[in-house]
Amino acid sequence: MIDLKINGETKSVEVEKGTPLLWVLRDNLNLTGTKFGCGIGHCGACTVLMNGHATKSCTTSVEQAASFDIVTIEGLSQDSSHPVQLAWIEEDVPQCGYCQSGQILAAVALLNDKSHPTDEEINQSMTNVCRCGTYQRIRKAIHRVARERGGQ
Amino acid sequence: MPDLTRRGFIRASITATGGMMLGFHLPLSANSDAADPAAEINAWLTIGADDSITIRVAQAEMGQGVFTALPMIVAEELEADWRNVRAEFADANRSIRENRVYQRMSTGGSYAIRGSRSYLQQAGAEARERLIKAAAEMWLVGPEECYADYGRIHHKNSGRSTNYGAVASAAAMVSVANVRIKKPEQFNLLGLPTKRLDVPAKVNGSAVFGIDVRIPDMVYAAVAHCPVLGGEVRSLLFNAVRNRPGIIRSVRLKHSVAIVAEHFWQAKTAIDAMPVQWKLGPAAKTYSGSIKSEFVDTLKLDGAVIYSQGDVVVAMDEAEKSFKSDYVAPYLAHACMEPLNCTVHVQADRVDIWTGVQDPESALRVASQLTGIPPVNVYVHNCFLGGGFGRRSNMDFVEEAVLIAMEVGRPVQMIWTREEDMRSGRYRPMSAMRFKAGFDLDKHLVAYTNHSVTHSLAADRGQAEDMNKLDNASVEGLVDMPYRVANKEISHTAKNTHLTSWWWRSVGHSQNAFAMECFVDEMASASDMDPIAFRRKHLAGNTALLNVLDVVERESGWGKKKFPQGTAQGIAIHESFGTICAQVAEVTVSDQGDLKVNRIVCAIDCGNLVNPLSAEMQVESGIVFGLTAALYGKLTVENGVILEDNFDTYRMVTMAEMPVIETHFALSGGEKWGGLGEPATPPVAPAVCNALYRITGRRIRILPIKDYLLRRA
Numbered sequence: 041m042i043d044l045k046i047n048g049e050t051k052s053v054e055v056e057k058g059t060p061l062l063w064v065l066r067d068n069l070n071l072t073g074t075k076f077g078c079g080i081g082h083c084g085a086c087t088v089l090m091n092g093h094a095t096k097s098c099t100t101s102v103e104q105a106a107s108f109d110i111v112t113i114e115g116l117s118q119d120s121s122h123p124v125q126l127a128w129i130e131e132d133v134p135q136c137g138y139c140q141s142g143q144i145l146a147a148v149a150l151l152n153d154k155s156h157p158t159d160e161e162i163n164q165s166m167t168n169v170c171r172c173g174t175y176q177r178i179r180k181a182i183h184r185v186a187r188e189r190g191g192q
Numbered sequence: 193m194p195d196l197t198r199r200g201f202i203r204a205s206i207t208a209t210g211g212m213m214l215g216f217h218l219p220l221s222a223n224s225d226a227a228d229p230a231a232e233i234n235a236w237l238t239i240g241a242d243d244s245i246t247i248r249v250a251q252a253e254m255g256q257g258v259f260t261a262l263p264m265i266v267a268e269e270l271e272a273d274w275r276n277v278r279a280e281f282a283d284a285n286r287s288i289r290e291n292r293v294y295q296r297m298s299t300g301g302s303y304a305i306r307g308s309r310s311y312l313q314q315a316g317a318e319a320r321e322r323l324i325k326a327a328a329e330m331w332l333v334g335p336e337e338c339y340a341d342y343g344r345i346h347h348k349n350s351g352r353s354t355n356y357g358a359v360a361s362a363a364a365m366v367s368v369a370n371v372r373i374k375k376p377e378q379f380n381l382l383g384l385p386t387k388r389l390d391v392p393a394k395v396n397g398s399a400v401f402g403i404d405v406r407i408p409d410m411v412y413a414a415v416a417h418c419p420v421l422g423g424e425v426r427s428l429l430f431n432a433v434r435n436r437p438g439i440i441r442s443v444r445l446k447h448s449v450a451i452v453a454e455h456f457w458q459a460k461t462a463i464d465a466m467p468v469q470w471k472l473g474p475a476a477k478t479y480s481g482s483i484k485s486e487f488v489d490t491l492k493l494d495g496a497v498i499y500s501q502g503d504v505v506v507a508m509d510e511a512e513k514s515f516k517s518d519y520v521a522p523y524l525a526h527a528c529m530e531p532l533n534c535t536v537h538v539q540a541d542r543v544d545i546w547t548g549v550q551d552p553e554s555a556l557r558v559a560s561q562l563t564g565i566p567p568v569n570v571y572v573h574n575c576f577l578g579g580g581f582g583r584r585s586n587m588d589f590v591e592e593a594v595l596i597a598m599e600v601g602r603p604v605q606m607i608w609t610r611e612e613d614m615r616s617g618r619y620r621p622m623s624a625m626r627f628k629a630g631f632d633l634d635k636h637l638v639a640y641t642n643h644s645v646t647h648s649l650a651a652d653r654g655q656a657e658d659m660n661k662l663d664n665a666s667v668e669g670l671v672d673m674p675y676r677v678a679n680k681e682i683s684h685t686a687k688n689t690h691l692t693s694w695w696w697r698s699v700g701h702s703q704n705a706f707a708m709e710c711f712v713d714e715m716a717s718a719s720d721m722d723p724i725a726f727r728r729k730h731l732a733g734n735t736a737l738l739n740v741l742d743v744v745e746r747e748s749g750w751g752k753k754k755f756p757q758g759t760a761q762g763i764a765i766h767e768s769f770g771t772i773c774a775q776v777a778e779v780t781v782s783d784q785g786d787l788k789v790n791r792i793v794c795a796i797d798c799g800n801l802v803n804p805l806s807a808e809m810q811v812e813s814g815i816v817f818g819l820t821a822a823l824y825g826k827l828t829v830e831n832g833v834i835l836e837d838n839f840d841t842y843r844m845v846t847m848a849e850m851p852v853i854e855t856h857f858a859l860s861g862g863e864k865w866g867g868l869g870e871p872a873t874p875p876v877a878p879a880v881c882n883a884l885y886r887i888t889g890r891r892i893r894i895l896p897i898k899d900y901l902l903r904r905a
Contacts (some may be wrong), residue, residue, distance in 0.1 A: 073397015137394030138578030172817020
């Protein structure tokens with residue numbers, strides 16, 4: 041049994057050692073908002089927050105994840121009211137939508153780190169793949185969050 | 193003016209933040225509505241006592257926005273209050289049972305709106321007239337004295353009115369005839385930028401894709417296919433892994449093996465560890481180099497002439513100057529973000545399938561054929577598609593999942609890993625193309641020939657004899673090339689390999705526009721003409737294309753902008769799926785030879801728009817898809833095996849490489865309703881390559897661009 045701190049709750053799971061966090065979330069805990077895309081930590085569809093940092097859950101073993109506070113898309117807000125989610129709606133970002141949980145969490149981590157990221161900083165940290173090509177709208181949505189939080 | 197006011201009101205209400213969040217109906221099961229007391233007015237829509245309107249969508253939602261645009265078409269005629277509208281997927285099983293009540297359920301060819309608009313309008317109008325008739329009967333007045341407006345029925349003389357919900361049950365029982373649909377100038381909703389109904393569920397993880405389906409007692413299957421396409425299983429050693437935790441059984445199929453386990457990771461690690469022997473077959477001797485040589489060598493032979501005009505042999509002989517160029521476009525994978533997957537439960541008397549497919553009726557028929565269970569007892573619960581691009585209209589993965597589930601007796605979710613997905617075939621066809629042009633003394637184009645050698649989609653879909661039958665998709669955009677020239681000849685040869693092909697976003701246009709529009713640029717250079725001026729001259733009289741060309745020229749600042757050294761613009765224009773699309777790419781090559789596509793200005797004429805918002809999103813999407821292919825797209829074959837099997841080797845455009853995209857709709861209106869899912873893809877590659885020529889002085893004739901060492905001229 042391994043205890044995981046997910047979305048503010050402690051969950052006990054019984055899985056084989058080395059099982060990626062991704063599959064524990066999806067198959068054991070039924071948190072299917074976190075997506076399988078590549079399995080090699082490249083595309084970012086499986087991104088979750090671990091202690092606030094964007095982390096690829098497909099290449100993070102359940103043991104590695106055990107000591108962190110994990111936030112998945114389901115735990116980002118109760119009612120889709122997180123500023124990044126609202127900006128995603130305002131800027132009409134999703135198309136097929138499959139990569140967007142990961143994109144949103146990557147953006148949350150970036151905006152935690154930098155309150156008003158530049159285009160170059162967005163380029164550096166937003167490396168998630170979107171096959172529908174929603175990047176232009178993702179960029180606008182991130183700038184919108186920064187603008188609406190004010191200050192500089 | 194009242195119409196304008198109302199239009200303004202609707203616009204404000206549908207763009208309010210989160211306004212549609214409650215209106216979303218999760219597509220999980222076609223039977224999930226069983227307890228819903230809403231009245232079914234006709235097969236396309238139900239109305240609840242609370243005025244909620246559920247409109248059924250018979251096409252797959254793979255990002256292109258049909259989950260919103262198609263309900264808009266129904267709601268327009270229904271005179272519905274859009275805030276009350278929600279959407280759900282239509283049931284393929286019902287369509288089979290009820291004489292194809294949902295008509296065309298397959299999604300592809302940029303055809304969702306083009307193909308279903310008129311019968312969706314009819315369905316909405318029919319429901320509207322039923323509601324009017326039901327209200328009129330309640331008031332004991334004639335239906336001609338009543339009208340519907342914004343979710344209410346009004347009686348003109350008395351001023352009485354009622355909401356839709358109050359008469360919905362009665363409306364379901366009446367019949368109406370001779371229903372009229374609205375004229376375009378009467379539209380209130382169509383043409384307004386409208387928030388997508390599926391977006392709220394796609395920002396909180398609740399949207400259900402095929403891979404997210406969870407059925408009681410469900411188990412998982414991981415699959416390994418023969419690494420060489422067409423190869424077969426020789427043997428497997430299940431004993432080596434059967435005692436691992438969670439393992440249930442193995443399944444041996446002709447070309448693949450599967451391991452079924454309680455959890456996917458258990459199945460996946462077991463199949464990686466299980467020794468499997470393959471009969472690789474003769475294709476194990478093939479390489480990309482040899483495949484390419486075969487295609488290019490075939491260019492030297494005569495193809496079958498499929499179009500000819502004038503006397504091209506004489507004209508080419510008498511030409512003052514002539515030249516030829518060969519182009520090559522590679523096989524490409526679709527690489528949908530959601531790896532192919534399918535969940536199946538086979539029981540004694542019924543089959544249930546949960547997946548995301550572009551053609552649920554085909555999935556239903558495949559399952560029926562394999563199990564022997566009649567189609568009326570097969571249920572396809574279609575989910576959101578994590579990308580389709582054509583790939584999810586091939587039923588190979590559904591077939592495999594059904595075969596596995598038949599052995600298991602419990603619901604099985606089969607997931608292909610990214611590697612299995614990428615190596616599974618069904619690629620964009622490879623093609624080699626030879627062009628030749630002849631010019632007279634005054635540098636006028638007088639002769640043009642084109643021979644294409646292309647992997648035949650038709651042959652892969654049907655019989656071997658189809659190799660001798662023209663595959664129209666192979667030559668679309670080539671045979672109907674719009675440029676005027678007195679003498680021309682278009683010929684074609686089909687050439688297939690052990691790789692299998694399938695429709696890939698924009699199909700034949702994807703490679704044909706690249707080669708043809710690059711060669712048009714070469715012809716412009718040979719005529720000493722500006723690329724747009726050359727196109728305009730040879731498109732004389734084609735007002736539709738010229739209009740789009742004018743818009744892209746104006747909006748891009750073509751010929752007027754001053755660029756620093758190493759930066760230039762390139763142009764391409766192409767018509768596909770009933771839509772004309774022109775793009776100007778603004779490209780920079782650095783001192784170090786690094787390429788950056790800075791900006792793409794796109795002008796597009798699809799005639800009319802249903803939802804300008806999702807239309808613009810489709811243009812952006814199509815451009816990024818085409819740009820990824822142009823810059824990076826390539827599959828390498830070594831010993832018959834595809835080497836690019838994940839995103840580390842099959843590279844995608846990401847945020848850092850994303851150009852600014854500017855979309856300008858150049859709408860010609862009238863009866864034209866062109867497609868939008870695909871037409872923005874073909875022009876990207878030639879626009880970028882033509883810009884690169886102006887920077888480097890070199891023509892790019894073999895994709896992808898990443899294989900070239902770029903140097904400023």
